Amino acid sequence: MTGRVTFPKLTAAELDLQLKSDSALIARNDTLTARADADIKIAGPLTSANVTGTVSMTNSHILKNLDLIPIGLPGRPAPQPPAARPEFSFPDPPLRDWKFDVQIKTKDPVLIRGTLANGGAMSDLHLGGTGLRPTLDGMVRLDNVEATLPFSRLEVSSGVVYFSPDDSFNPRLDLHGTSVIHDHTIHVYVYGTALQPEAIFTSEPPLPQEEIISLLATGTTREELTGSNNVLAGRAAMLLGQQLYRKIFKKGEPTQTNSVFDRLDVDVGTVDPRTGQQQATARFKINDQFVFVGDIGVGGDYRGMLKYLIRFR
Incomplete structure (x- = not known):
């Protein structure tokens, strides 16, 4: 930091400060580590100074469960509305009447690591307004983000969060x-x-909204669930296995793409259309094109298949 503080009057300070930083640690707690390159100028009276410049986020990460899908799914608590509307303000002098004109950008993506989502975020924001009523204008773009579902992954191909001065914190x-x-x-x-x-x-092929939500929540359609209690039991057992695996072997670690549980799917109690008898089915996704499927019937008959998927866009 360089600059000076002068006193034209004994009770009135004038600021002329320049703050520069290189990957300075600006915040750290259990869920956030934030570093930034900054070039900030603070000029004017102490009670109504102007803050201008640029802040570039770098080497930062968020370790928090960010739920990107606003529906309740098994294995996670139902989304709850915030207890209070988020606000950010400096109601007391001298910061109350300071004026801000600061660009907030990302030098490299802010990493998002959690059990519900992984990826990064790039920001292009402008901090304006006053200390009493600060405003944000611009956007945050999600980069290579994947949301974790109980029985699959949701790849976010396009994700933007828009901030407006009219309602900056919503x-x-x-x-x-x-x-x-x-x-x-x-x-x-x-x-x-x-x-x-x-x-x-x-969905492709088309399904009603209720069936799609059932697929996301349980990995199967409502018709399959109501057709046999064993199917629901199999879904619950699979979900329990995922949770135990993460608690015992991956405790405190973010979820990883293409883990075994992401690619393995087990159904118990489905009906074999060839024989009309119940069977257990396991599917293992080798890649986006090939899936290995194995069936075993109540009589011990086993069938293995290698499926090649062709998707029309």
């Missing part, structure tokens, strides 16, 4: 994601605001 959402469950490709569109998010689900 940004607008525009997220598009895709998830592949069995032979269904599910598209998710999340919109609205951070305080009131909404979601639209579509």
Whole structure:
């Protein structure tokens, strides 16, 4: 920091300060580590100074469970509205009447690491307003983000959070994601605001909204669930296995892409269309094109298949 503080009057200080930093640690707690390159100038009277310059986030990460889908799914608590509207303000002097004109950018993506989502975020924001009523204008773009679902992954192909000076702490959402469950490709569109998010689900081949949500929540359709209690038991056992595995072997670690549980799917109690008898089915996703399927019937008959998936866009 360089500059000076002068006193034209004994009770009135004049600021002329320049603050520069290189990967300085500006915040650290259990869920956030933030570093930034900064070039900030503070000039003017102590009670109404002007703050201008640029802040570039670098080497930063968020270790928090960010739930990108505003629906309740097994294995996670149902989304709850915030207890109070988030606010950020300096109601007391001298910061109350300071004026801000600061660009907030990302030198490299802010990493997001958690059990519900992984990826990065790039920001292009402008901090304006006063200390009493600061404003944010601009956007945060999600980069290579994957959301964790109980029985699949949701790849966010396009994700932008828009901030407006009119309501800076309730940004607008525009997220598009895709998830592949069995032979269904599910598209998710999340919109609205951070305080009131909404979601639209579509699928290929087409399914009703209720069936799509059932696929996301349980990995199977409502018809399959109601057809046999064993199917529901198999889903619950699979989910329990995932949770135990993460608690015992991956405690405190973020989820990893393409883990065994992401690619393995087990159904118990489904009906074999060839024989009409119950069977257990296991599917293992080798890659986006090949899936290995194994069936075993109540009589011990076993069948193995290698499926090649062709998707039309």
